[in-house]
Amino acid sequence: MQKQIKSALISVFYKDNLENIVKALGQQGVTIYSTGGTQKFIEDLGVKCVAVEDLTAYPSILGGRVKTLHPKVFGGILARRENPQDLEQLAQYEIPEIDLVIVDLYPFEETVKSTTEEQAIIEKIDIGGVSLIRAAGKNYKDVVIVASKDQYGSLEQVLVDGKGATTLEQRRFFAAKAFEVCAHYDVAIASWWMRNEEVKDYFQLSVPQGQVCRYGENPHQKGVFYGNLTEMFDKLHGKELSYNNLVDVDAAVQLIAEFSETTFAVIKHTNVCGIASRATLSEAWEAALAGDKESAFGGVLACNKVVDAATAQSINEIFFEILIAPGFEPAALEILQAKKNRILLLQKQPLKSPSMFKNVLNGVLVQDNDEGSFKEWNDTGAQPATAAQRADLEFANIVCKHLKSNAIALVKDRQLVGKGCGQTSRIDALRHAIEKAKQFNFSLEGAAMASDAFFPFDDCVRIAHAEGINAVIQPGGSIRDADSINFAKENGMVMIVTGMRHFRH
Numbered sequence: 001m002q003k004q005i006k007s008a009l010i011s012v013f014y015k016d017n018l019e020n021i022v023k024a025l026g027q028q029g030v031t032i033y034s035t036g037g038t039q040k041f042i043e044d045l046g047v048k049c050v051a052v053e054d055l056t057a058y059p060s061i062l063g064g065r066v067k068t069l070h071p072k073v074f075g076g077i078l079a080r081r082e083n084p085q086d087l088e089q090l091a092q093y094e095i096p097e098i099d100l101v102i103v104d105l106y107p108f109e110e111t112v113k114s115t116t117e118e119q120a121i122i123e124k125i126d127i128g129g130v131s132l133i134r135a136a137g138k139n140y141k142d143v144v145i146v147a148s149k150d151q152y153g154s155l156e157q158v159l160v161d162g163k164g165a166t167t168l169e170q171r172r173f174f175a176a177k178a179f180e181v182c183a184h185y186d187v188a189i190a191s192w193w194m195r196n197e198e199v200k201d202y203f204q205l206s207v208p209q210g211q212v213c214r215y216g217e218n219p220h221q222k223g224v225f226y227g228n229l230t231e232m233f234d235k236l237h238g239k240e241l242s243y244n245n246l247v248d249v250d251a252a253v254q255l256i257a258e259f260s261e262t263t264f265a266v267i268k269h270t271n272v273c274g275i276a277s278r279a280t281l282s283e284a285w286e287a288a289l290a291g292d293k294e295s296a297f298g299g300v301l302a303c304n305k306v307v308d309a310a311t312a313q314s315i316n317e318i319f320f321e322i323l324i325a326p327g328f329e330p331a332a333l334e335i336l337q338a339k340k341n342r343i344l345l346l347q348k349q350p351l352k353s354p355s356m357f358k359n360v361l362n363g364v365l366v367q368d369n370d371e372g373s374f375k376e377w378n379d380t381g382a383q384p385a386t387a388a389q390r391a392d393l394e395f396a397n398i399v400c401k402h403l404k405s406n407a408i409a410l411v412k413d414r415q416l417v418g419k420g421c422g423q424t425s426r427i428d429a430l431r432h433a434i435e436k437a438k439q440f441n442f443s444l445e446g447a448a449m450a451s452d453a454f455f456p457f458d459d460c461v462r463i464a465h466a467e468g469i470n471a472v473i474q475p476g477g478s479i480r481d482a483d484s485i486n487f488a489k490e491n492g493m494v495m496i497v498t499g500m501r502h503f504r505h
């Protein structure tokens with residue numbers, strides 16, 4: 001049903017972008033009611049406006065905590081226009097109908113980001129604005145609610161197209177958006193109150209839409225990304241990131257954040273297939289690629305140093321989807337931007353989320369991020385690790401943590417030379433890792449092996465030893481730990497037990 005807007009209440013925190021709407025309402029003869037700062041803004045535009053104080057016959061009190069909270073305001077918003085009793089009461093108490101409500105709430109989220117001062121934050125919990133939104137949204141059959149400056153464009157369109165009249169469908173659309181705004185606002189407030197609680201009573205997360213993906217994991221699945229990519233990255237080149245790109249970029253930035261030495265990594269389907277630390281970035285790249293040249297095709301690349309021209313030249317020769325780096329030298333950028341089908345991301349900040357979650361069954365599982373790489377460093381083998389072995393073992397252990405379970409990583413001179421992941425048995429993961437190393441002509445003589453979880457039997461250590469691997473790192477915890485440890489002792493192998501498992505399902 002079409003409804004003509006004859007009256008409006010405007011109370012907004014940010015006044016920008018409101019000019020056209022106010023002027024259009026003024027031209028259409030709409031009676032505008034408004035609060036302090038907004039009233040001044042409207043009058044400065046040369047448009048007539050009634051102060052809410054004049055409507056309520058009450059001043060704004062308690063430093064603005066109570067301005068619009070009054071039956072003369074809420075009655076006019078909530079009255080059902082087809083209900084004779086409601087209309088009688090409006091007449092009895094001299095309450096004018098309000099057909100349009102425009103609100104832009106106090107910026108609670110921005111305030112939390114800019115200060116830790118509790119009182120300043122609490123003052124930015126909007127009360128009147130949220131009440132206006134809820135009231136107008138509830139009475140959407142008669143009232144238009146515009147609950148955020150993000151919707152000014154839509155309102156302007158409606159005012160122009162409908163000459164100030166709205167359809168029921170349009171009012172329903174604005175109401176739905178309005179309740180989304182309120183819900184998001186309340187989640188932000190509740191999250192702030194609960195910021196120090198370890199376990200909350202509700203799983204609450206409200207993240208604005210970032211982009212609708214072309215599709216989900218596969219073309220027949222829909223996909224949407226909620227989040228703010230521009231906060232983390234500057235996209236210097238290439239098309240929009242796909243659903244799978246986003247998943248891989250997440251895996252890549254988590255992995256690369258673990259390394260402080262100059263390191264390059266290649267990620268495929270969230271698993272690292274090549275990674276190396278070297279004195280220079282181009283050496284790190286060459287070594288990472290050499291780890292598995294075949295898998296690197298179409299991969300996601302990540303490094304922790306500014307990309308120089310020499311490295312760019314070398315990377316340019318292979319087909320890759322995405323390159324993530326903390327910076328690009330201008331000459332490197334020129335080289336890499338020459339080809340169209342690739343994405344270049346400049347990472348501006350690290351990932352900050354302290355926890356992770358996924359939907360399972362009819363709920364959500366939440367856990368801490370897997371921080372750290374070992375609890376203890378227990379030398380349980382034939383002898384302690386040398387400095388070089390220690391470096392490789394630590395490297396292998398971190399890599400293993402970023403592989404899907406069951407995972408085995410084989411490392412030599414801080415270069416991944418073989419990996420097995422996502423296997424249903426640990427021994428299969430090892431077999432696969434060895435096969436990969438052989439495929440690319442790596443000798444495993446003197447290599448280090450990491451396992452994401454304990455060895456249930458001594459079979460893996462035996463196989464590793466037979467290949468020349470002489471240092472092992474694993475969490476321990478099997479009832480048969482002694483079998484693997486004794487084998488290492490008897491065969492001159494280093495065996496580190498960390499006490500920290502790194503399953504990744």
Ligand SMILES: NC(=O)c1ncn([C@@H]2O[C@H](COP(=O)(O)O)[C@@H](O)[C@H]2O)c1NC=O
Nearest residue numbers: 013035036037038065067068069127128129
């Ligand atoms: N207390 C109230 O009755 C009340 N009514 C509206 N507001 C808010 O006051 C702001 C606008 O204030 P002003 O027009 O004075 O600049 C808006 O963000 C609006 O959401 C209120 N403030 C907070 O709760």
